[in-house]
Amino acid sequence: MRQLEQLTRRRQAVDVQLDEVGRLIGDLEAELAEEERGVSRLEGGFSAFLAGLTGSREEKLAGEKAKALAVRQRLEGQRTRLEWLNTDRAALEEALAEVGSAPEEFTELLERKERMLVESSDPRGRELAEIAQRLAEVDADLREHEEAHRAGVAAAHAVGQVLRCLGGARGASTWDMLGGGGGIADMMERGHLLNADEAAWHAQHLLDVFARELVDIGVHVSPALPKVDTRWFADMFFDNIVTDAIKHQRIARTGEAVGDVAEWVGGTVNGLAARCGELTRGRDSFVARREDVLTG
Known part of the structure; x- marks a missing residue:
């Protein structure tokens, strides 16, 4: 019964995530279409003619293509995320199908236990039944907290990797701002940012x-x-201290935002670890009491 409720909650949670990603994909598809129209206007037509007169066509076209590429990458990322979520939901559906008869089995078990307690004249029987029920509840709580803790540890490690990649990009950006990196620093910075994105x-x-x-x-x-x-x-066109400073600030702000997420994950994981300890001690006390009743 507890497992059925757990799987049902997880399916509801993944449905919420699927809805969120679906909306993001729709927004990004619309944004990409707009960016691609901007590229098309500069590649041909009156906008291209005007840009050519001012001598800025190539610069504007490169900028529009880069913005379109950035949106396309985000769209591909969200589509990949959607595939992961659909895979997770399919696995949950399979698990739910396996435990679909749990409510009926649980009801039958309770009825058998009730008959046993009514027929039993030994007071220890009722206490043992109560201990068994409490122990089952604590075991289920502990299992759920341990699963959440493991997932949190994995997420913390992954977010930490993002921070490390951004740290490398920030270092390359600092080197570039100080005038010592040039093209090499740009390539290093971009490599770190691509790794951070992945x-x-x-x-x-x-x-x-x-x-x-x-x-x-x-x-x-x-x-x-x-x-x-x-x-x-x-x-490619405006490599100067102003642009370098803007890039540096952008990387720093992203790092701070990721750092906030990392801090939240770390705090949540620590809280889960503490709760797991409490539940473990509670379970041990029930086990000890059961042994006392059985051997007393």
């Missing part, structure tokens, strides 16, 4: 899993990482 999608998937595990213990959250901006088209 790591962020993986981390978001694990955060989604963590959120569903937290639902089992009554915590409803939707942790989300900020997008990692991998644009560097400005470097």
Whole structure:
């Protein structure tokens, strides 16, 4: 019965996540269509003619293409996230099908236990039944908290990887701002940002899993990482201290936002670990009491 309720809550949680990702994909598809129209206007037509007169056509076209590429990458990331969520939901449906008869079996078990207690004249029988029920509840709570803790640890490691990649990008950006990096620093920075973007999608998937595990213990959250901006088209035309400073600030702000998520995950994981300890001690006390009743 407890497992059925747990799986049902998880399915509801993944449905919420699927709705959220569906809306994001719709928004990104509309945004991408608009960006691609901007590219088309600059590649041909009156807008291209005007841009050509001012001598800025190539710069504007490169900028529009870069923005379209950034949106396309985010759209692909959300579509991949959607595939992960659909896979998770299918697994939950299979698990629910396996335990679908749990309510009927649980009711039958309770009826048998009730008859046993009514017919029993030994007072220890009733106490043992109460201990068994409490022990089952504590075991279920402990299992759910341990599962949430494991998911949180995995999410924490993944978010930490995003922070490490952003730290590398920030270091390269600092080097570039100081004038010592040039093109090499730009390439290093972009490489770190691309790694951070890939790591962020993986981390978001694990955060989604963590959120569903937290639902089992009554915590409803939707942790989300900020997008990692991998644009560097400005470097090709406007590589100067102003642009470098803007890039540096952008990386720093993203790192701070990811750091906030990492701090929340870490605090939640620590809280779960403490709760697991409490539940373990409670379970041990019930086990000891059962042994006392049986041997007393």
